[in-house]
Amino acid sequence: MKQIPCKDILLFKSCLVSVEYPGIESSTRYLFDQLGIEYLVDERQSCCTGLGHYYDLFDQFSTTALAARNLAIARETGHKNMAVMCATCYAILKKACQTLEENKEIRDKINNIFEGSGMGQFSYQRGDFDSRSNIFHVAEILYNQKDKISNLSRIDLSSFKMASHHACHYCKAHYADTLGDVRDPQVIDTIIRSCGAQSLEWYDHQRLTCGAGFRQRFTNKDLSLSVTAEKLLSLKEKDVEVLVHMCPNCQMQFDRYQPTIEKILDTEFDIVHLNISQLVALASGADPYRVVGVQTHTVPVEPFLKKLDIDVDLRQKNLERSLVDEERSLVDEERSLVDDGRD
Amino acid sequence: MKTLKMEKNVLELAESINQDLKASKDMGLLKCGQCGMCTSTCPAARHSDYDPREMVKRVLEGDEEVLRDDIIWNCFYCYTCHSVCPVNNSPCLIIQILRQKSIDDGAGLEKVASFLAYGDSFLEFGIGSIPHDFFDNLLEDFGDGWLDLKLNLDDIRGELGLEGYVLPEKALCEIKDILEKTGFKERLDRIRRFKNEANTM
Amino acid sequence: MKSRALKFPSKSDVNIGVFLCRCGGNISDTVDIERLKSSIDAAVVEDFENLCSVKCKKNIRDYIIEKNLDRVVVAACSPTTHKKTFQSYMNPLNPYLLEMANIREQCSWVHSDGEKSTDKALSLTRAAMERVKHAQPLTPIFRKTKKSAAVIGGGISGITAALSLANQGIKTCLIEQKPTIGGNMVKIGKIFSPEKLAEECSMCLLNPLINEVVRHKKIRLLTNTRVKKAERKGGNFNLILEKKAGYIKEDRCTSCGNCVEVCPVNVLDDWNEGLMMRKAIYKPFPQAVPDVYTIDGEHCLKCGKCQEVCKMGAIDFSMKAEVIPINVGSVIIATGHRGFDLARRPEYGYNRFENVVTQMELARIMGVNGPTKGKLFRPSDGRIPHRVVMVQCAGSRDDKPDGKRYCSKICCMVALKHASIIRDHYPDTEVIICYTDMRTAGMYENYFKYGQSKGIRLIRGRPGEVTKKGDNLVVRVEDTLLRETMEIETDMVVLSEAIEPSKGTVELSKILNVGLTEDLFVKEKHSKIKPVNTDVEGVYVCGTAQGPKDITDSISQANAAASKVSELMNGGLEIEPMVAEVYSARCKMCGTCIDVCKYKAIFMDDEQIYIDPLACNACGACISSCKNQAIEVKGQTDDQIFGIISGMLKDKRDDEIRILAFLDGVGYVAADNIGINKIPYPESVRIIKITSINRLMPKHILHAFKEGADGIFLGEYPDNVMYASIQEKLQEFKKKLLENGIESRRLMFYKVYTPYFRGLAAKFVEFHSEILSLNESLDHSFYTPCVPES
Known part of the structure; x- marks a missing residue:
């Protein structure tokens, strides 16, 4: 099995995490801090092109060139272990890294572009990265910390039935690098169990895609939703309450479309969708609104939080408290001025 | 009845796919035994006329018409076929390559035209965006909560302790420069010309 | 550098006869035989039109006697073609005092320039002369092996092999780790045969064989026994066996079964694929051989209840695992x-x-001695399935x-067999494959x-x-x-599981040091001509340990393995004497050579190192590893190698390029094939046949450069167990060249294959031009590779 790092990590920003579920990033950072994992986020890093790539809009060469630039940033900052929050970033970076390693012609062409435009610092040299041992999914890093995670767990999740949705572009695209069995990875399931919850051993259509299918969601909506619906029905049959994700695109497909599918099928799915980082952060007591970011979800997470005895009015209280804090700090300031005067 | 002509190299298409940058190393395209395992696990095959096994068969028969067949646009890129194929073939990668060929050929331009805005956004901000053409549809499905998110994103990110996600100016220049030199900008322009022509027609 | 090897004893006083063959113009049309003849300085130099014709035998013999010759060189065709013929002309001289110069396949057939090819023919002949000076008289080795064998594994292959050996008078020990013999065949119930349209009862076919094993005086049957250690000694094998404590005195047990009634322990019955339960004291199936009960030590509580009811006093909990050492001449892995x-x-x-089961489980379900006494049922509820769907290639x-x-x-045949049985007995059950x-x-x-005709x-x-x-x-x-995705509803699914090597196959191969294929089956030495040999001489393989096969093929292969063992034991073997030998006086017993030899030919016995000539491939890797210069390969001594190198490079002109090509047996045949197909390559290339690159050492390479070689070409067939050390060797050579200021590009390695002779010829051309450009890049007049004086 491959070695999973716990330091020198570049936490790779994802476009869909940033704009749809920023709570995934804040949860991941929160957990990395809790677990003592050393990481960096670099503002210069560009998006991986993944969505555009699989919309067929991007060509492989441009995608690879941009990846080379992002890899160079990781190299320059001494954080060569890329940890991604999105399965598409994972597949894109691995493929680009393999191409840069193995295809001299493409590597030279890309390096020529860099050197010809005063960006020689981005040139890729063979041996700079190893797609297997430098590119990881955050879920793998959490998997590696599963024992620490069970110690972090503060909330009793034992009565909940959860299931995993291992993103296709994590487990299938580069199957030789997948942790565990490609056909049944158990990465998320193991972490779920470390949090004290139950995870389904297997369910029908477990391996099925979320249905987003990149362009399918937009241009073939019926086809796309019929796949999503099929998986949701199978989960409903097993009374799953939480579906745990590792990719913002899958999460979007399920979370954003679930109400639509409920209408089409005239049925109800009581299924909440959480990213694995969000779930672990929640289990370890993180604030649902300030860390986990449940406020960006379409299927309300609040009923689930209630079952966990978490105060769902927290967001409001947070806001109020921050106002109070502000006042208090003003008061403190005045007081300290007074104190200073005493000396 | 079909005649298999003597002089035709049926494997030309398959060979060009094998050599494509997107193809995986040692892709088993020529080893395909038409077992149908890809199709039996394919979500698009379950819910549409798409059949990955047949796509591979057509490629192996040198059927260039496949580039102009709408059916190739049904694949989800879920890589399930890729992960189970007993001979390490990958219908999923083959379709990605076919679509690129179709775009190069012109036939596929209409399929990517509606995604143009993603590319424009990438050139400008170093990050893609949801293509405008579909925004209204999404809003209809996702509801107002989603619109609120879009409108208050910066505040919510602030609430979560996250900084802005916009890249610094220098990085944006670099990305733009790179994408011009890789030919991506020209690619977008070609798609744009096609789209404008289609709209004016 | 050690100088011992570079000093050759003076052999100028030996009388050498050189016989040149014109080969009916094949040689003489290109090579100027007259000039060749006049340029050779030897006791006798004669040319003949057809040296291989019978009348020349007398001619040569007459010269040997008349001129009192000590050594003979024949410059003619390839030694592959006629060396044996010419060796038979040597009487009264020892046949190994002959050397051949290949001036046809590797000279006249590949070069057209008369001048240059005559020069090359001369240097090939001189090289043979230099080499033959150091030749030693040798006698072929005759070997007999101990007339006993161990067959490991008591399935149909092992049983067949053991019986065949025993019937040929060879004492055989049949070793089985389970309590009973019969293997998978006895479990599957019904078997298919090539010529029969009926399923036969496997037990009925196997039982007589099993009984014969038990009765046979030459067979010692050891069940519950595993091989723990193996050691090669001489041509023989010392095996250390361990017999599990069965807690039953086999000679006392009458197989009455009273013990089973009282045993309180229920465990899954592995013989029935876990489909039913058995007791901790059990007999796997009624017809099991040996016909005694056995105790499953892992689950037995040692409560003693069985002991109380056993009238024969056959149960003894004080029994311990027994270590049994045996010494045998051969081993068959089955x-x-x-x-x-x-x-x-x-x-x-x-x-x-x-209700998803394997074909083996279905076989047990339908076996008359199985959990349902042969009735087909669904494991979930014991009902007859309405439909059975079989999934082929599950894992294959x-x-x-x-x-x-x-x-x-x-x-495919197993599925058809089971489908056919189901259709016969349960016509209402549909079977889909x-x-x-x-x-x-x-x-x-x-x-x-x-x-098919049964519906x-x-x-x-592929589902x-x-x-x-x-x-x-x-x-x-x-x-x-139909180009149709479908969901087949069914109430029973049978997966046709792939066959993979048993755990025992992999473990035993490690113990015996036998090579495995990538798929972990035992690798045969050659799939066509040596299908039951392994890469360890004296160890053979048969049955599914070697690869997937049916019972018919397993039996054929088992008989083949047995007859190979018998060949070894009854006929004895005559082995070419060109093998490695240890000089015990110099040997310090460090044992390094033992680890180096992947043919496992070297062993230590009674404080001495021995090399088994039967197992030795004369590759010479051991020589390089020996710090005390205590090993030599006969027919390929340092003197002979230095001699042929010097001879090849003698009288080199300043403007000439000479490349020495050291080729192994495969490479040499490929080079001959270049000649047979008359594909030209530069005259600079002079080929020297060696057993393996492993025989060469840096001193040989440096010697060649010192004597004027411009380049060295090394060719070897890569598919051999010593290939890894060749790679190390090449690194070592390159390092030495670097140390001595010689461009490492002057050394080239190429993988040779007999059929790819065109590739080899092309490589010769390529290497020649590489050397040419290297020479040109140097100032011509100064080109002298710097080699330290030794």
């Missing part, structure tokens, strides 16, 4: 296969759904991680048609998933002929 672990294909639901023909790349060969290709090669095609349904498609919907199982598959 350790068989096991079924693929279907947990590795979770999508087929084997571990999730009770699968390149994906954990899959088996190969076809397991028997599954989902297949990729039905592989019923040869006579089995008849059986396929026979099955077995075939769907061409992707087995799942459950409501009460039914569902098989997801594409009917590729």
